[in-house]
Amino acid sequence: MMRFIRKCVCRKCVCVGLAVFLPVQALAVDRVITRQKIEYRGTFVNRTQQGLVMRTVEGTLVVIPQNEISKIYREDKSIWDFETGTRYYLKKSLPFLPFTLLGAASGAYAVHQYNNFRDEQERVKDTPDDVNNITDRSNTHLALCIVSGIFAVGSIYIAFRPMEVKVPLGRINISANPRGITLALRF
Incomplete structure (x- = not known):
């Protein structure tokens, strides 16, 4: 009887966890802006020799060449700017709330x-x-x-108007080696 109760409680916890976790993941997307100002929205799946593989919001897989990427906006509020070689953290606040x-x-x-x-x-x-x-x-x-x-x-x-501040995190070093492309941050 106790096993049955534990199974039911565990299943309910898993269902509640999925109900909370999945909508948050569905709303969290990465954005890639290419040098031609084309914007892709979705999540990164893999990195290949051709470039980054991204699953778009529509569900299609897109391969974006590495040398065509201008900026990457991550869901964790970080911005990778490949044109200037800098990584930023986007900090939002409401300083005028009083x-x-x-x-x-x-x-x-x-x-x-x-x-x-x-x-x-x-x-x-x-x-x-x-x-x-x-x-x-x-x-x-x-x-x-x-x-x-x-x-x-x-x-x-x-x-209620948010203020956005870009906090620079360091320069990005991009180098190519036989195994692939290496990204390194300097602080």
Whole structure:
């Protein structure tokens, strides 16, 4: 009985693991850009004498000659630039995330000014016709509402815009020998 329970638990764990792991692997692809600006997306399968073998997203196998490759973007955020001979790590961050507080405050102020605009319009509308010296500030409230609303949207856009920084990891040495092509990094 215990064996049966262990088998069921193991099978469930494997199913859950595959359900989590496979979609992540399906979304993770490498990109290769050739010197003719042709872009291939997929995963690397093998390296042959003709070049790198890549399985594209469509499922076809493509052999890309080594001397035609300009850049390789790996799924682990590393960039191999063969034109300059440098390897980069792409670091993404959200440094302006505190601007969300400014955007929220501006949005709340915009809502407050819109309520003041409506109240001012109702006050002017409800005043008797025989009163001559009414100051109507509804246009001022409406202008402040629009300006703070635009400022709120802009600051939230800036806050959630990621900043990408290329961190150089070192030069790439490419040399050919009888066994194949050797890539070496210098630090």
